[in-house]
Amino acid sequence: MSKTITTETSQLSVVREAILNAARWGITEFIVEIVKSNIDLLMTLDSDLRSIFHIAIAHRQENVFGLIYGLDTAKYNFIPFCDKNDSNMLHLAGELSPESQVKLQQISGAALQMQRELQWFKEVEGIIPPMLKLHTNGKEETPYETFDRSHANLVKEGEKWMKDIAQTSTVVGTLIITIMFAALFTVPGGPDQDTGVPLLLRKKLFKIFIISDSISLFASTTSVLMFVGILTSRYTADDFLKSLPNKLIIGLSSLFISIAAMMVAFSSTVIIMVKGQLEIVIPIVLLAGIPIGLFVWLQFPLLVKIFISTYGPGIFDRKMKWL
Structure with a gap:
């Protein structure tokens, strides 16, 4: 019995890791099919306490992030989440991380790259409650301060x-x-x-x-x-x-x-x-x-x-x- 439980736990762990990787690489179809079979897998978090939507924002995977609109009111269960650095979704949209820079390399011209970053920030800002827009993270920065600092160059x-x-x-x-x-x-x-x-x-x-x-x-x-x-x-x-x-x-x-x-x-x-x-x-x-x-x-x-x-x-x- 214990072996069966251990095997199921191991398999579930593999599936959760696969979902997180799919979010990082923008494999939307895989996430949709897996979650349809078990809706609870949407609550999967990585080691930084980020959901697949937080990961999608950090890695600038717009197709994965777009799945949040298909959740209707259920999306409000994910929006208030903060990662281990106390950063919410808008902080992640405002942070020009190495992962997001990789995606930006597909866009020619620094001005168009900046426009794309603003489009991401405005999109996430549109679904974030007002109180979270002024929330400070572990660096004592609001999302707007994070954006200005990270995008100065x-x-x-x-x-x-x-x-x-x-x-x-x-x-x-x-x-x-x-x-x-x-x-x-x-x-x-x-x-x-x-x-x-x-x-x-x-x-x-x-x-x-x-x-x-x-x-x-x-x-x-x-x-x-x-x-x-x-x-x-x-x-x-x-x-x-x-x-x-x-x-x-x-x-x-x-x-x-x-x-x-x-x-x-x-x-x-x-x-x-x-x-x-x-x-x-x-x-x-x-x-x-x-x-x-x-x-x-x-x-x-x-x-x-x-x-x-x-x-x-x-x-x-x-x-x-x-x-």
């Missing part, structure tokens, strides 16, 4: 990353503004000597030139203003959640539009000048597409990542149902 790295992009893009935007502004006063065909009205005013290609030149000028001006806003930002931690990404999205998008419009203006001017000589027009128009392609290749993936990270569906599944 990442904030500096994010600031440098943002400013490097903004400074480089500002130079490009300023050059485009200068070129497009000058082009408006040196229109193809020149002005009428008596009236000052452009001679080719009624030509469709000339209208395309004027419209694309104006779009390029306005878009590049917008991009420069956005990048100046990035350079002069306060760079508080919360700025990395929405404010700075929004400015970067608008700045890069406007810069792309300005470059594309500039190439259209250039191509329309060439067509007017060579008067339909296709053997000259076609190669020049194709070459004009190279700068647009280079921008798409170099900067568009970054723009997409920032857009999805800021406006996408998010990494947390709040509608999960699994029990």
Whole structure:
């Protein structure tokens, strides 16, 4: 009889350790199947007195943490838990531990890494009762103090990353503004000597030139203003959640539009000048597409990542149902 009990205890210990490891590595399916067979296994704690949800937060495993939304009211049995260091869930979300840094390496750019950390902190903050938000742990720190201390270096790295992009893009935007502004006063065909009205005013290609030149000028001006806003930002931690990404999205998008419009203006001017000589027009128009392609290749993936990270569906599944 004692051997049977010992065997069952040993097997249960193995299962509990497997659940904890699954939480660390983000193996959600395993946890769901095991817990469905025995709901009491949800109360499994590791040596630091952390539940699978605390472990998921510490290791930044969003899929495992998302299981807490499938517990409905039962999730409030886990939220008040504190580990052996008296840290609650929000403390763990605010701590940039070695485990969480491993997950952050999958995200390119310090600013986007900082945004992801803020998304985690805000998500956990949303389910934590107000009294726990000011709870101090063994280091006598509130969750907010833990976050500020732990992320101080990442904030500096994010600031440098943002400013490097903004400074480089500002130079490009300023050059485009200068070129497009000058082009408006040196229109193809020149002005009428008596009236000052452009001679080719009624030509469709000339209208395309004027419209694309104006779009390029306005878009590049917008991009420069956005990048100046990035350079002069306060760079508080919360700025990395929405404010700075929004400015970067608008700045890069406007810069792309300005470059594309500039190439259209250039191509329309060439067509007017060579008067339909296709053997000259076609190669020049194709070459004009190279700068647009280079921008798409170099900067568009970054723009997409920032857009999805800021406006996408998010990494947390709040509608999960699994029990």
